[in-house]
């Protein structure tokens with residue numbers, strides 16, 4: 001239904017001709033958008049337009065390639081000058097180079113982002129359309145080589161300070177020399193390992209990450225082995241079940257032969273290695289640029305202000321809150337309010353005890369086993385918070401999760417979803433756009449789930465209950481996650497119902513919202529999914 005809703009916002013009419021008309025309109029608006037982007041940037045796109053609107057053929061032409069090169073050069077100088085002025089080592093992949101950028105001032109961070117985005121466009125132009133399509137499809141081989149290097153733990157066998165011969169390296173793995181060399185040499189084309197002299201392998205800073213960063217090893221392992229296989233099976237999954245809403249009929253189930261048997265989390269729950277890997281992969285993601293918890297916690301960074309809840313010693317429930325790290329950070333900031341972290345029993349059992357070394361923090365946080373596909377047990381809380389939860393579910397499941405809050409809610413209770421919120425194509429900077437669009441497809445491959453637009457979040461609340469009054473979406477600068485909020489105001493519904501009683505309502509009328517809220521026939525009962533869906537995370 002989520003997909004249907006999304007498509008229908010583009011193609012609202014059912015007739016073929018108006019469908020085509022809608023498509024044409026859509027195309028026109030996209031073209032207009034890219035033109036406006038260009039002019040906003042002050043770019044000429046290779047043509048000089050006179051005041052009468054005609055092109056001046058005599059004016060000097062600047063090609064897009066040259067514009068890009070100039071902008072890249074300017075941005076690179078800005079970043080380089082900043083590093084020099086701060087006495088920082090220049091960005092490098094040398095083995096002893098820093099692995100992360102420092103926190104940059106806003107203008108330098110923007111210049112850095114320009115370099116990332118514009119070099120990609122310049123690269124495409126230099127390849128040309130046909131060649132970039134021809135070789136673009138081979139990017140999965142980069143994934144394969146990285147997954148293999150990670151799987152066989154090659155990075156740990158290469159000494160950090162001196163090269164090792166391929167012959168010796170081979171004795172430390174189960175790979176034969178030919179396969180070891182060919183997989184490594186693809187990775188090297190991406191700056192992961194180097195071969196300073198033929199047959200000798202040395203570390204780079206990127207391969208050092210694979211050696212030293214356990215969360216990154218898990219991130220590569222989960223993406224390279226679980227997600228990679230799931231993504232390769234999305235087409236058969238879509239062929240068999242085009243509606244793509246069931247948790248047990250995604251690419252993941254087609255890849256691992258569990259169609260109609262169990263959702264991904266249940267599969268992970270049965271395999272401690274994969275469950276642990278998934279949990280650590282999430283830790284790696286959360287630590288990545290643009291996802292830090294501080295974007296929610298720190299009001300100074302554009303986070304959520306909970307001072308009023310704190311003042312009245314209110315309650316904050318983190319639903320599906322894992323080991324409660326958000327609540328720990330919040331409890332350090334707000335000294336009076338109380339917190340409940342809910343998750344499935346295994347997750348709650350594996351949480352650190354005490355949850356914080358600071359007793360003033362720990363005593364205000366309760367860890368509670370709770371399945372969000374059952375009725376909410378914490379009544380009358382001030383805030384119910386969902387971080388990285390709703391995007392794991394297609395609309396029928398997501399609506400069910402929200403509906404389960406209703407019996408517990410007091411008027412004025414806030415429901416906060418902390419997820420990506422998709423904007424119209426082209427409104428993000430190209431790097432964020434790429435990450436968020438890809439995440440949307442990751443959700444499809446693993447869970448038949450989705451990222452959502454503001455309208456889709458609004459529709460989700462409306463489908464769950466009319467008493468949820470949508471408050472809108474906001475996002476801190478530099479953060480990819482949005483804060484999506486609704487407030488529970490049942491009095492508005494009662495007033496509306498009173499008004500409606502005065503009008504004639506035909507029997508058996510179902511609202512679009514109610515229809516949307518019904519899980520699909522092919523979707524397994526959410527509660528059953530949830531019971532079995534427990535991954536053991538770090």
Ligand SMILES: C[S@@+](CC[C@H](N)C(=O)[O-])C[C@H]1O[C@@H](n2cnc3c(N)ncnc32)[C@H](O)[C@@H]1O
Pocket residue numbers: 265282286319320321322323342343344347370371372373386387388389530531533534535537
């Ligand atoms: C993607 S993680 C998000 C965790 C945390 N909110 C965060 O921001 O990192 C999804 C969480 O939902 C939990 N979960 C999955 N199914 C659940 C259910 N039915 N009821 C409660 N928690 C569930 C998982 O155990 C996991 O901790």
